[in-house]
Amino acid sequence: GNSVTQMEGPVTLSEEAFLTINCTYTATGYPSLFWYVQYPGEGLQLLLKATKADDKGSNKGFEATYRKETTSFHLEKGSVQVSDSAVYFCALSDNQSNTGNQFYFGTGTSLTVIP
Amino acid sequence: NAGVMQNPRHLVRRRGQEARLRCSPMKGHSHVYWYRQLPEEGLKFMVYLQKENIIDESGMPKERFSAEFPKEGPSILRIQQVVRGDSAAYFCASSPQGNEQFFGPGTRLTVL
Numbered sequence: 001g002n003s004v005t006q007m008e009g010p011v012t013l014s015e016e017a018f019l020t021i022n023c024t025y026t027a028t029g030y031p032s033l034f035w036y037v038q039y040p041g042e043g044l045q046l047l048l049k050a051t052k053a054d055d056k057g058s059n060k061g062f063e064a065t066y067r068k069e070t071t072s073f074h075l076e077k078g079s080v081q082v083s084d085s086a087v088y089f090c091a092l093s094d095n096q097s098n099t100g101n102q103f104y105f106g107t108g109t110s111l112t113v114i115p
Numbered sequence: 116n117a118g119v120m121q122n123p124r125h126l127v128r129r130r131g132q133e134a135r136l137r138c139s140p141m142k143g144h145s146h147v148y149w150y151r152q153l154p155e156e157g158l159k160f161m162v163y164l165q166k167e168n169i170i171d172e173s174g175m176p177k178e179r180f181s182a183e184f185p186k187e188g189p190s191i192l193r194i195q196q197v198v199r200g201d202s203a204a205y206f207c208a209s210s211p212q213g214n215e216q217f218f219g220p221g222t223r224l225t226v227l
Contacts, residue, residue, distance in 0.1 A: 105158040
């Protein structure tokens with residue numbers, strides 16, 4: 001079956017520190033992979049995505065590379081800011097159009113960046 | 116193009132009442148998904164709908180919960196006879212072709 005496992009939080013970093021949030025997946029086909037971000041009191045916003053192996057998604061200084069050999073999609077940022085404090089969700093889309101491209105979400109990792 | 120709209124943003128119900136949550140997808144999107152987020156937990160898939168059809172309701176509780184997406188108007192998630200355990204944030208997402216999902220701001224349901 002399909003599932004996503006991501007690093008448990010909470011994570012607390014100082015401003016300008018390096019960030020890694022681990023995400024691994026299991027999938028039966030050729031999934032697309034996503035990172036979503038949720039700010040307090042808001043819905044989820046797409047942060048970045050990758051649709052095939054070795055693709056790198058990037059946005060706002062965040063990056064993640066689709067690694068099929070390790071079934072991973074780790075999120076990284078070289079220098080975090082206080083404004084990056086949020087909950088980050090790794091997600092997988094199974095790309096099975098006959099069943100509606102079901103999405104599977106990790107449990108979320110809470111990040112707090114302190115000045 | 117307006118984003119996914121959900122209303123109300125906050126809903127308070129007493130035990131035994133009905134809760135109706137509305138979701139208007141983005142223009143041109145015919146796929147709607149509902150998720151529930153319990154406090155301190157991740158998103159749990161509930162149901163996937165296309166216009167007038169339920170495609171996958173494997174995440175819906177068997178009783179008290181129902182969803183629809185009529186030909187005209189928003190998608191509705193209905194919870195009958197609410198209990199305290201139904202208190203959660205309910206998120207709707209829409210998609211143009213069932214690939215990338217765009218989320219609404221959520222409805223936060225509190226059951227007293």
